[in-house]
Amino acid sequence: MKNKPMIVATGRAEKRERRDGNEIxxxxxxxxxxxxxxGRAVVVRPAVAEVAARSKAAVHDQPLLVALSRAFYWQxxxxxxxxxxxxxxxxxxxxxxxxxxxxxxxxxxEPDIVKAIYAxxxxxxxxxxxxxxxxxxxxxxxxxxxxxxxxA
Numbered sequence: 001m002k003n004k005p006m007i008v009a010t011g012r013a014e015k016r017e018r019r020d021g022n023e024i025x026x027x028x029x030x031x032x033x034x035x036x037x038x039g040r041a042v043v044v045r046p047a048v049a050e051v052a053a054r055s056k057a058a059v060h061d062q063p064l065l066v067a068l069s070r071a072f073y074w075q076x077x078x079x080x081x082x083x084x085x086x087x088x089x090x091x092x093x094x095x096x097x098x099x100x101x102x103x104x105x106x107x108x109x110e111p112d113i114v115k116a117i118y119a120x121x122x123x124x125x126x127x128x129x130x131x132x133x134x135x136x137x138x139x140x141x142x143x144x145x146x147x148x149x150x151x152a
Contacts (some may be wrong), residue, residue, distance in 0.1 A: 058120025063129045068117060071106040102132055110140040113147060123150035 077083045083092065090100040109117075116122045126147070137143050 058126070059122040061117070061122065061127055062141050064117060064122075064126070064131075067103050067131075068106050068109075068114065071103040074100065074104060075107040105136050106131060108136060108138055110143045113143060123147065125150045 074089050077089065083089050085098040087097050087102055090097045093100070104131070137146065
């Protein structure tokens with residue numbers, strides 16, 4: 001007889017193990033509460049405000065995340081002296097020099113903007129294509145002003 005999976009209300013992620021020893025994490029979130037009332041279990045729906053707060057979920061822009069990660073990796077290669085220039089990176093990666101130099105500009109972003117991108121909380125209009133087609137101010141204050149204009 002097979003064991004049926006049980007629902008356990010722990011409020012945290014549950015860990016399960018596969019037979020090969022690798023650990024996986026299985027998390028399912030359902031926004032309800034189960035209460036006992038008069039000996040019966042009753043499902044209570046969450047408040048409207050609580051649902052609205054969850055609806056602003058993180059939206060990760062995959063191409064922008066990949067470009068940002070590559071840019072910081074390449075910048076680390078330059079800082080460590082592994083490569084001498086963006087042209088050398090382009091040759092090693094099989095890319096055009098302008099592509100590498102375009103992406104390296106992303107390393108000049110203000111740290112709070114980088115954190116927002118990695119968290120998926122950047123403005124919807126902010127994309128890799130925008131960074132490729134528009135000049136990026138070097139000054140972090142000016143960058144913040146550009147980001148504020150995205151939401152306007």
